[in-house]
Amino acid sequence: MPINIPDRLPAAQVLTTENIFVMGHERASSQNIRPLKVLLLNLMPKKIETEIQIMRMLSNTPLQVDVDLLRIDNRPSKNTPEEHLNAFYRTFEEVEQQNYDGMIITGAPLGLVEWNDVVFWQRMKTIIDWANKHVTSTMYLCWAAHAALYTLYGIDRKIRQEKYSGVYPHQVLYRNHPLMRGFDDVFWVPHSRYAEINADEVEEKTNLQILAASPQTGVHLVASPDGRQLFITGHPEYDPETLHNEYVRDSAAGLNPAVPENYYRDNDPSKEPLVRWRSHGNLLFSNWLNYFVYQTTPYDLQQLKPVALAAKLS
Structure with a gap:
């Protein structure tokens, strides 16, 4: 949450240069507050397990977050009861006329499947494009991050012969970026994937920022300059x-x-596993909700403007 201090207090200027959000008295006294609307597109087979993981992350904030669950299509699930999906999940047709403060699209066990061979690929592209017009900030996780980078910027993944599986150290590349607020210089993240993204291609083709990377697993955290797209x-x-x-x-x-x-x-x-990623995982979600959802979303979601893609000018 932002700190509310007098506008002319010397600390205000110092903290602002450190990318700590400072809210002046004038704004604090006039701001409107409402619950945040977040849409979760759950692509994982074990949907209940993934729901719990994501909800746990979203709950680690003083903000009220209202979550809608979205399924990619109406195909039966082998790992989630149909009655659960019917009771708690919405179809895209039910939400496509709405706007959301935030959206999270999960990974999927499709790392070795060609894009056009993914059963719901056309629907996936439609939703990625829709999110740019109807969501203040979208977080893409693992397979979804690769799918979105390819769809939006033409950056294709490289498929490895061996899978990244484990927990790897990562380095913060932009210490003062809001999403990196409170991060240690080195932090740990679980990975389970075959694909990887070429850092040079991201830097050459787009204005996206690579905020964190691993010497072993490469690019990890990429964000658009306005924070409306986050690729993990x-x-x-x-x-x-x-x-x-x-x-x-x-x-x-x-x-x-x-x-x-x-x-x-x-x-x-x-x-037993040695858990050393939990604190930074919670911090990442909290920073995202605070800096790029709560602080930037319009009070009236009907005023939301489409994303301007961060492609480099030729």
Whole structure:
């Protein structure tokens, strides 16, 4: 939340230069406050598990957040009861005339599938385009980040032969960026993906900023200059057991997966995971909600303007 101090207090200028949001008395006395509307497009197979992970992150704020759940289509789910989907999820047709303060699009286990072979690819592109017109700030996670970078900016992912699986150290590249507020210079993030994004291509083709990256897994956190698009290649929302469950599942299927890196204590799968990403995951979601949703969204969502894509001028 912003700090409310006198406009002319010397601390106001100092904190502003550090990208700490300072609200003057005049604005504080006149601002309108209402609940934030956030739309969650859940593409993961185990939707209830993912719902809990995301809701936990969104709840770590004093702001009131009203969440709508969205399904990509009406195909039956193998891992989520149909009665749950019918009771709690909305179709795109039910929300497409609405505006939202924020939107989160989750990852999906489609890292090795060609874009045009994804069953809901056309609908996915439609929703990405819709979000630019109807959402103040959209957070794309893992597969969704790759899909959005490709759809919006023509930046295609590179498919690796070996999967990134584990918890990896990342470096903050823009210390004073609002999304990095409170981050340590090095922080840990879970990854579970085959694809990666070329940093040079992002810098050459767009005005997007790479805010954090890993020496091992590459580009992690990318944002548009206005904060209306946030691309995250990892899974800061993961629970302690998520990577373990994936490892057990793939082992049982005879896929002979590598042991997730930097995950189990002493790298021993018989021991408990060492959780060292939870605090930064919560901080990232809190910063996003505060700086790029709450602080920037119009009080009247009908006044929302479309995103201006951050492509480089030729």
